Amino acid sequence: MLGLWVLLYFNLSVIYSTFENSRISASLPKPLFEALLFFLYEVPKVFLLLLLIVFVAGVVRSFFPPEKTRALLSGKSLFFGNVSAASLGIVTPFCSCSAIPLFLGFVSSGVPLGVTFSFLIAAPMVNEVALVLLLELFGWQTALLYLTTGLSIAIFAGYIIGKLKLESWVEPWVYESGINSENYSPKQTTFQERIAAGEDAVKDIFKKIWLYIILGIAIGAGIHGFVPENLLAGFMGKDAWWSVPLAVLLGIPMYSNAAGMIPIVQSLLAKGASLGTVLAFMMSVIALSLPEIIILKNVLKIKLIAVFVGVVGFGIMIVGYLFNFIL
């Protein structure tokens, strides 16, 4: 299987050059030709890369079921706990619909509140699909910046929430309900089961995101061929200082996963929006979402939710300004 993958991946340029030299391509107008070329080359490439990364991530995640992550984090000190939580957020399987059971299960079994928040912020925001897409479409610098700043926001937002000692702003029944952690006893996971977990992850994720990816690359291809105007430069460009907070505010009521954001990010960037503003928008859509806030309201007092949104939103704004400033 791996051999087949390598063979395919490294022969992609053959498809590319076959098309480039074919007769159809000669009859096409140049922008359309360029766009098609980009599309034909990027779609299989991104899909192959994702296939590999998602599979590897699935296998890695089989080592970190939420129960184990909880055991690793319980009783951790501030800061070090936040760093571990943010890092584990990348490798622990997470779906936003599980946010509440995870939150409750963590907090009630002795994982500090701030550490739990670090996990909850990092888990959806920093994930392998987003990183692969950023890497492919915008280069490794952007992917790396996204990874480091995403992790930093998760670490520091959680740290601040921990420092503020807001435990009393969690609905009291959470602590009273006696959902104590049972001792985590890892059941033996076989090698076959881990491989199966990787395959499951591939099926699961591809079912959800294939359309977004094709759409994203199609938009990218369109941009590649038909060079666009600086439509948004005026109000989403570097010089508009208010564009970053505006992007964060606009992002809160929207919700999408990281893969779904890529087409939007691409078209915004292409129309002249600056990278910092666009990344701030992307992070805000993914990390702060109204549906999640409404769900969290069942277990957190509104004051704590406000602190959460405020701290994370502030962190995202800093990242936005930072990118706009250095790039």
Add this chain to the structure above:
Amino acid sequence: MENNSIKILGIGCASCVTLEKLCKEVVAENSINSSVEKVNDYKTIMSYKILSTPGLVINEKVVLTGKVPAKEDLLKLINDSINLPQ
């Protein structure tokens, strides 16, 4: 009167809905003598000590969390956990 109870723990995410539908199908197609019930209340859900949803509970025992199984695996899970009619 049903001898068994199947509960799906979830707060309305897509996977939880899928799992509920799948359970109903499996129960109907195999004439399994069991109720199928969706649990939406947080406190009840948390009393089963699960960390990810959907959770599948058969006769008050958690048998699966965090994923929707393939149909044949679900049938096997149910068959392994239910009481046969006396």
